Amino acid sequence: MEGFAILLLLLLLLCSFVISNLTVSIAVDTLNATNQSIRDGEMIVSLGGRFELGFFSPPSSTNRFVGIWYGNISVPTVVWVANREAPLQDLSGVLKLTNQGILVLLNHNGSTVWSSNSSRPARRPVAQLLDSGNLIVKEENDNNPENFLWQSFDYPCDTLLSGMKLGRNFITGLDRYLSSWKSLDDPSHGNFTYRYDIGGFPESVLRDGSVVIFRPGPWNGLRFSGAPGLKQNHLFTFEFVLNEKEVYFSYKLRNSSILSMMVLNSEGSWQRMKWIEETRSWEVYFRVQMDNCDNYALCSSYGSCNANKAPQYCSCLKGFVPKFPEKWNNKLWSNGCVRKTPLNCSSDGFLKHSGVKLPDSRQSWFNYSMNLEECKNLCKKDCSCTAYANLDIRNGGSGCLLWFVDLVDIRELTENGQEIYIRVAASELGMKPVILKLQQGKNERRRIAFICMFSIAVLILGLALVFYLWRMSCGKKPGLLTAVPESSSNVKNQKEGLELPLFDFATIACATGNFSTANKLGEGGFGSVYKGILKDGQEIAVKRLSRSSSQGLHEFKNEVLHIAKLKHRNLVKLLGCCIQGDEKMLIYEFMSNKSLDFFIFDQSQSISLDWPMRYHIINGIARGLLYLHQDSRQRIIHRDLKAGNVLLDHEMNPKISDFGMARSFEEKETTANTKNVVGTYGYMAPEYAIDGLYSIKSDVFSFGVLVLEIVSGKRNRGFCHPDHQLNLLGHAWRLFTAGEPMELISSPIRETCNPSEVLRSIHVGLLCVQQSSEDRPNMSNVVLMLGSHGPLPQPKQPGFFTERDLVESSSSSTSHKLLSSNDCTISQLEAR
Structure with a gap:
């Protein structure tokens, strides 16, 4: 009987042990804020067992870090590190989740070594490690990714996993970018970063410190124009998103059983890795940087790089010659190429180059709705436009990409290249002398017509001045010239000499809510600035000249004179002006983030x-x-x-x-x-x-x-x-x-x-x-x-x-x- 009691007790203890372990296994991927924590030597595992979170030390190092690594392979591979810049010196570290939904890493003194943040206050927060490798903090029963309080995918290290975004959120300012480990033994920030620049058309750029060393080229709808091998295939698909809210690149694996990741290693190489079970090792599936021609701007301005012409990689584009021929022949290409024939805006043409990586587009202008012919016409009208191309190459091509600076970082590709049209002098297009002579004759006729029109204009102005003096002598004041009424921002009538669209007063008054105080952005010695919205939905800023400001009148004339013809992405664009009665206003593009x-x-x-x-x-x-x-x-x-x-x-x-x-x-x-x-x-x-x-x-x-x-x-x-x-x-x-x-x-x-x-x-x-x-x-x-x-x-x-x-x-x-x-x-x- 006594033996039976002992046996029964053992069975009860065994059941208790099983139930206890069952409870732990159910919660194995989560951490709550009430009574759970992870100490050094403990870890949590994602539901499918693919990833683990815990403490680790890099090879040849005694420092301790909290990280996430692949857990179901024989070579544990770290993909994310929390305390990159603040390693623990011993085994006393503890990872906790606070009641506010913030992850904190504590050392032996109980001091915070690292912490996450939270987008809003939490009620019942839990931390969970997903099978995607994403560590999330969320409300207990809320699985909507849009509502996550925090996630490790927003703070990448050196690894881009399937489903992660690489890019920027324009609303929150969040910048998701990769930074290499300092070395194989040190996960702190290394010299290399891979992130999106958003000045013109957004491009991802690899830097060594602050120096650009590689860019894969702008996204063309199918791939990056300068990385032909980085394309969608049976293993993965790509996604590029650019809208008013954000810009990002991401990829997804077609088969979830495949283990693959993109890594920026400590030597600055950006490569895709794939796990090979047969050899039990990671193998390089693809290197984004292929050869010497991927070195940023190797051939400098208007030079083109061809890897098949080693060691003389660089040559000047057609219509251009080396700036310093002797240096160029000695493989010193940093000074680039210059135009063989100077441009003459009215007679310039465009030379088509096929099968190339598009030049650096970080200072470009782009539009998704235009076609190639509209793109060409727009570039033709602007003498500072140096080249144009389709933005999207799918379905025959669409969109417009314009360059207004010297073209750099062009290379010739053997596959999946793109077309670009580069501005050159007419003589470089092979135009015959007769055609050039006709063009010159046309220009001469235009010059004569202009002189005639100018003479007539001077005569009219002289008569107007006589009339003005006569009216003044009679004690009467002439009224100001009223601008031609316009109904939208696409104003076609322009004031002669200023080349600026004219808006009528009623249009601007309607756009600004009759200059309501609610739309007032600021005030200065010249007058006030208001926000407005035109009927076509375009947001504008209106600088309204104070009637009592003589300083403002001078500034008004001066600003119109100097900014009307300026076009640069780092200068505010003047959309037009309004001169009507005593009212004088300048209309600008609206800047949403103030000064x-x-x-x-x-x-x-x-x-x-x-x-x-x-x-x-x-x-x-x-x-x-x-x-x-x-x-x-x-x-x-x-x-x-x-x-x-x-x-x-x-x-x-x-x-x-x-x-x-x-x-x-x-x-x-x-x-x-x-x-x-x-x-x-x-x-x-x-x-x-x-x-x-x-x-x-x-x-x-x-x-x-x-x-x-x-x-x-x-x-x-x-x-x-x-x-x-x-x-x-x-x-x-x-x-x-x-x-x-x-x-x-x-x-x-x-x-x-x-x-x-x-x-x-x-x-x-x-x-x-x-x-x-x-x-x-x-x-x-x-x-x-x-x-x-x-x-x-x-x-x-x-x-x-x-x-x-x-x-x-x-x-x-x-x-x-x-x-x-x-x-x-x-x-x-x-x-x-």
Whole structure:
């Protein structure tokens, strides 16, 4: 009987053990916030057993990390790491889920080493490891992916799994990108990143630090134009999405039993791996970078690379010749090619190139609804357009992709290449002399017609002036010319000489809700700015000139004169104007994210502007200034570059605005002098503020101030520090000379910053704000320095370095005391 009791007790204990293990196995893939945690040596396993989450150490390392790895193969392969930059030094780590739905990793002291975040407050959160390899935090009974509180797929490491997105969310600012391990033994961030650039048509770009080393080309509807081998097949399908909300690339495996992943390894190779069960190993299924021609811009501007012509890989496109032939023949291709025959806008044509990788499209313009003929006509009309191509090659081709810069990173492909049409002089198209002569005769007739029309116009204007003087002598005032009414943004009537569409007052009043205060965006010395929506749905910004502002009238004329013909992705586009009665208005494209100062100087908003975005903005402003100074039809000095005059579109692309104070230069002019100093205190160069001398170097100084403000999150004017009374430039100079430039970094970007990019930005900023204008680089050198890894010259002391008296005297003075607010733009400085 006693033996039976012992047997019964053993059976009960066994049942209890089975039930206990059954309960654990049901919850094996989840972690709740009440009483569960994972300690070093424990793990959770996805429901199908494909992935495991726990603690691990890389080969030849004793550091401990929390990660996810393939669990059903003989070679555990880590695909995601939580605490990449904060390894644990012992086996005491604990991973928990808080009641707020946040994953936290604690060390032996109970201090948080790493944590996730949450999109909103949680009620009953659970963490779950899915069979896709995605670690999610969600409400207990909510399986809708749109409602996940957090997921590891949003924060990739070096591996792209099936179903993961690689790209950006324009609404939240989330940037999903890959970064390599530092080495096989160190999962911290390495030198290589693979992410989307969103300046023009979005492209994924592989970088070594800040230097671009490879891009697979723009997506053409089927594949990336420069990666013909990376195509859909029996193993996987691709997806590319670009809309107002987001841009991303992802892939899905056709057979879920196949193990395959895309990895950016520590040597910078972007490759697809496939598990081979027979050999029990990972094999490289495909390398995205195929050969030397995949080295970014190997042949530079207008050069084409052909891997089959090694070692002389590079050749110039038809119609172009090497810029430096001797260097080119010695395989030094970095200077690229130049046009054999200069362009003549009216007679230029386009040469078709087939079977190529499309050039870098990150500074391009695109439209999905146009056809190829419309695309050609649009490019033909704009003399700065260098090439055009179909955006989508499916079903015979559709969409339009335009380039307005030198074409770089072109290569010839043996399969799956694309077609591009490149602008060349008419003579390069093989036109016969007779045809050219006819064309010249046509141009001569046009010139004569223009002279006749101009003479008639001068005569009419003379008669109008006589009539005006006669009316004035009679004591009557003539009314202003009323603009031709228009009903939409597609205005066809243009004011002669300005080449700008004219809107009627009723259209603008209707679009802005009769200039309601609810639509008011801001106000300045010139008047007010309103948001509006035209009948066709286009959003606009309307700058309405104040009737009492003589300053605004001058700015109005000046802005129309300078910006009407400017076209660049980093300049705000002027859509038209309205001149009717006493009303004078400028109509711009609407910038949904306001101005840069709204983000960098506001404590709550600055958090949303991480370092990659700030660096993107710095480079965008630099390219916009370079266009003004060098590449526009007339060289333009902005004279009022500041954070408030840099607007941000829905993709956070920077666009320089407000050309009311701009001045144009002749080709050989270098400096000019003015008695009326205009600009904003804190951004003006010393020689300009004191002596009225301005040049392109004045804008360079303003740009340098802006760079240091973006890095630090502090205004130059009004900057305070407990240890000294220097402005921001002086503070940055002090830190730089003391070997502590990283102390300048704004706290919201410390976790996301790339140290080498930050240091280079600070260094370039200080070069731009040097006291002497001759020491400052021009913008072409600035753009080059920001995008390279080479050594930089040592900066000299910045302008306005002397310490100031923060208590301003109320007595009059004849000297200029440069201490007014950054927000205040002045039109004239005179001694009081």
